[in-house]
Amino acid sequence: MSAGPEAGAFPPDFLWGAATAAYQIEGAADEDGRGRSIWDTYSHTPGRVRDGDTGDVAADHYHRWRDDVALMADLGLGSYRFSVAWPRVQPGGRGPANQKGLDFYSGLVDALLERGIEPWVTLYHWDLPDELEQAGGWPARDTADRFAEYAGLVVGALGDRVRFWTTLNEPWCSAFLGYASGAHAPGRHEPAASVAAAHHLLLGHGLAAQALRAGGAEQVGITLNFTPALPADDHPAVVDAARRVDGLHNRFFLDALVRGRYPDDVRADLAALTDFGFEGDGDAATIAAPLDLLGVNYYTRQVVSTSAMPGAAVVETSPPEGRLTEMGWAVDPDGLGDLLRRLHREYGDLSLYVTENGAAFADVVAADDGVHDEERTAYLAAHLGSCAAAIADGVPLRGYFVWSLMDNFEWAHGYSKRFGVVHVDYATQQRRVKDSGRWYADLIRAHRARHVAATSPSRSTGRAAR
Ligand code: IFM
DSSP: OOOOOOGGGSOTTOEEEEEOOHHHHOOOTTSTTOOOBHHHHHHTSTTSSGGGOOSSSTTOHHHHHHHHHHHHHHHTOSEEEEEOOHHHHSTTSSSSOOHHHHHHHHHHHHHHHHTTOEEEEEEESSOOBHHHHHTTOTTSTHHHHHHHHHHHHHHHHHTTTOOEEEEEEOHHIIIIIIIIIOSSTTOOOOHHHHHHHHHHHHHHHHHHHHHHHHTTOSEEEEEEEOOOEEESSOOHHHHHHHHHHHIIIIIHHHIIIIISSOOHHHHHHTTTTOOOTTOOTTHHHHHTSOOSEEEEEOOOOEEEEEESSTTSSOEEEOOOOSSBOTTSOBOOHHHHHHHHHHHHHHHOSOOEEEEEEOOOOOOOOOTTSOOOOHHHHHHHHHHHHHHHHHHHTTOOEEEEEEEOSBOOOOGGGTTSOOOOSEEEETTTTEEEEOHHHHHHHHHHHHHHHHHHHHHSHHHHTTOOOO
16 A cells, blocks of 8 residues: 655645535535435435435535534635535526525635635536436436536626636436436436436536636536556456446546547447437537546546446446455555546646545544544545655646545435544534544645745745744
8 A cells, every 4th residue: 555645745736625515415405495406306215325314414514514614624624625506506407596505605605715715616416406307317418508507607606706616526427327227316227318418417517617617717627536447357358348447437528528529449339329319519529628627536446357248338347355445445545646647648738636535434433532543544645645656757636635524425325434534423413523634634734834834934045944
């Protein structure tokens, strides 16, 4: 495993952050005019989410956001990445804004800025308004236009104060978990429709990016989830299966965004499912408009063993080996540095931000009232060490966001998986900073102190810095 990082390994303006998403923390599902999203419907459908958990209350951030911002300031965060709930802003997914929804995020942005914390807005972290799903969801082209309309409303309200914008979080999950495997909302099992969904998500990104820029947004990007796909052995069928996983998981979205086309091999892999008839004239150019940044979410690798369906997208993966997190995911910090190097090598000089990285472990509150999550601290230290090594190799990595600021609703796993550097007691909503959170805060402080020392006048005149 990689060593933990030295604060000096990161550039002076490196952005240190933590991330969350609306449905996972906000709660207040029926308040202030919020509409219903696909995740409300999905989580309230028996059998979909472990233990019947829902996001109705979650971490109650909608009511506790002032305290949560104070907590972020105590941790010394430089940035907070949060998502806006589309159904809070446009309850039915179309038409005028619900002012109370916008007011909530506006107050949050002001509070962050008052504490010197850079707000980073994600427009879509999976909570599609349910009425849009009833009208066809992401497989329907109109959803992309609706998303752009919503983006315009949000940038109109927050664009004077928010510099960093990402349109979508992990469209791979929205398309393929939502519409093919059904493991996420809306829970459909329609592989062909899932490819149309992927295209319309990307189109929605492109149209929303236009709306953001028209609204004055400075830094516009998208967050993708990358999972390196390694062949279990060198058998040609296995190598080809790994290529297909890499194609659909990692290259499909990025090639469209950066190179203006879907990879030929992935198109061929998907030929049995779709003829790509959903592509309209001009879509490719809309999707590939220049990005200011790419958000990289990384958790683990996949080892691909055999092809279950030759020529299609479904393959088998080997059981993960080595150290595993509570999600059953292999811990592979070097995979993050390798991924960052690959993105830089193959996709050019894009500014990269790790917009999510972290791990679920079975945390307990100890007798001394602390949460001593050594495994998470080791995970973060090793992954940040891997980031530092990539930076040393010339990768333009400009920031890192731990997933997650606080424990939250982990989608189909409900509240059974804890990813936070802050522990949440769901019965009382008490927050406790875990040891990993203290470790992260110390690293941020050390980085800041070093930077201040390096730029202080006493240093530049040769006197000893204190
Ligand atoms: O909790 C999720 C998050 O919403 C999206 N990225 C992965 C995280 C952990 O599974």
